[in-house]
Amino acid sequence: MGGNGYRKREFLKAALISTVGAPLLAQDQRLFGVKVPKELMQFIPVKPLNIVVTVDRIIRLEGAADRKGLPDSPLQRDKGKRIIASEESLYQLVLPRLVSLIDRSEQLDIGLADEAGSLLAELHSTQHALPEALVNFPIGISYSQSDIRFASILPAAAMQALPTLPTLPPDVLEGKPEQSTLQPDIPLSKAKDYATLKPEYARLFQTAVIRPEHRESTDWHLEMMRRSKPRYKVVSEDTGVPWYFIAVCHALESSFNFRAHLHNGDFPLSARTRQVPAGRPLKWLPPSDWESSARDALRLLGFSSQVDWSLERTLFRLEAYNGFGYRPYSVASPYLWSFSNHYTRGKYVADGKWSSNARSQQCGAAVMLKLLAEAGEIEWAKA
Numbered sequence: 146m147g148g149n150g151y152r153k154r155e156f157l158k159a160a161l162i163s164t165v166g167a168p169l170l171a172q173d174q175r176l177f178g179v180k181v182p183k184e185l186m187q188f189i190p191v192k193p194l195n196i197v198v199t200v201d202r203i204i205r206l207e208g209a210a211d212r213k214g215l216p217d218s219p220l221q222r223d224k225g226k227r228i229i230a231s232e233e234s235l236y237q238l239v240l241p242r243l244v245s246l247i248d249r250s251e252q253l254d255i256g257l258a259d260e261a262g263s264l265l266a267e268l269h270s271t272q273h274a275l276p277e278a279l280v281n282f283p284i285g286i287s288y289s290q291s292d293i294r295f296a297s298i299l300p301a302a303a304m305q306a307l308p309t310l311p312t313l314p315p316d317v318l319e320g321k322p323e324q325s326t327l328q329p330d331i332p333l334s335k336a337k338d339y340a341t342l343k344p345e346y347a348r349l350f351q352t353a354v355i356r357p358e359h360r361e362s363t364d365w366h367l368e369m370m371r372r373s374k375p376r377y378k379v380v381s382e383d384t385g386v387p388w389y390f391i392a393v394c395h396a397l398e399s400s401f402n403f404r405a406h407l408h409n410g411d412f413p414l415s416a417r418t419r420q421v422p423a424g425r426p427l428k429w430l431p432p433s434d435w436e437s438s439a440r441d442a443l444r445l446l447g448f449s450s451q452v453d454w455s456l457e458r459t460l461f462r463l464e465a466y467n468g469f470g471y472r473p474y475s476v477a478s479p480y481l482w483s484f485s486n487h488y489t490r491g492k493y494v495a496d497g498k499w500s501s502n503a504r505s506q507q508c509g510a511a512v513m514l515k516l517l518a519e520a521g522e523i524e525w526a527k528a
Contacts (some may be wrong), residue, residue: 269402403435
């Protein structure tokens with residue numbers, strides 16, 4: 146019994162070190178102004194501790210911004226309000242507060258903006274999965290645009306030649322997939338080609354309705370995209386990629402973090418990307434700006450060479466980039482439909498590991514595009 150207890154403590158300590166860092170165990174900590182002895186820190190469960198540490202850091206950053214007299218941001222939500230979050234809700238609750246901190250400080254206090262950007266990048270990493278288009282992208286190798294051959298830019302004939310998703314063994318599943326919210330007489334297509342999926346995209350977009358519990362969050366997403374539109378348009382003018390496409394990529398690939406790379410949310414901008422695609426941009430010396438990094442990402446991923454930006458092609462391009470792996474489970478991809486009536490739950494929680502119970506905390510791209518369209522911000526080209 147004693148041996149098992151010792152192993153449990155050592156496992157917990159190792160988990161804490163790998164998750165929140167050795168310094169938390171090496172010394173006493175102050176959380177919300179209260180001194181927590183290091184001996185006690187070792188016995189706090191990892192997930193609650195992560196939440197507490199994250200919330201404490203946000204409150205301290207907000208306090209620092211107030212003491213420095215930084216102006217409030219229109220993006221601000223619930224500043225100073227107590228955050229009561231679970232592991233599943235933390236991302237949604239604190240995303241607006243971190244983005245607004247960056248908005249408040251980016252022009253006036255770079256140090257504080259980078260602290261907020263660093264924390265947002267950490268939070269983003271808990272939600273971000275490697276897109277299917279980058280799965281075979283070798284780490285640590287730099288590429289020219291001619292090296293990139295992604296599903297999002299391949300013609301239909303080449304799409305058919307892509308390898309099909311392997312059937313996953315039972316031991317990587319968590320129960321059976323829930324019933325799809327899609328109409329029972331119109332099942333979700335298992336196809337991967339644009340011609341087959343085009344009418345489905347139009348139908349799903351037309352019938353998409355925001356779930357009431359996410360309305361506050363989607364209202365904030367709309368405000369964020371509209372406020373940041375000038376920055377997106379600068380990049381759009383240089384790449385030919387519509388500003389609204391850049392906006393939804395910014396949300397999904399880096400959680401609206403203007404202190405991180407658009408490619409994958411890597412922080413800081415003063416260094417090249419570390420994760421796939423690594424080593425980007427090729428020529429990158431500080432001081433470096435988000436707009437230049439964004440241009441590189443859009444060109445590298447092949448989006449800047451596209452001419453068809455109709456609704457259906459845009460949705461196909463986004464799903465093809467992220468991956469068609471949800472379709473075998475009759476689950477509409479949360480990358481597109483999260484926060485809408487078309488998505489309830491079901492998510493890849495690790496490479497090749499499916500969970501029917503996990504739920505995306507990110508707002509889907511199609512939902513964000515519908516918000517913009519309904520606000521009169523998008524006029525779709527004809528397919």
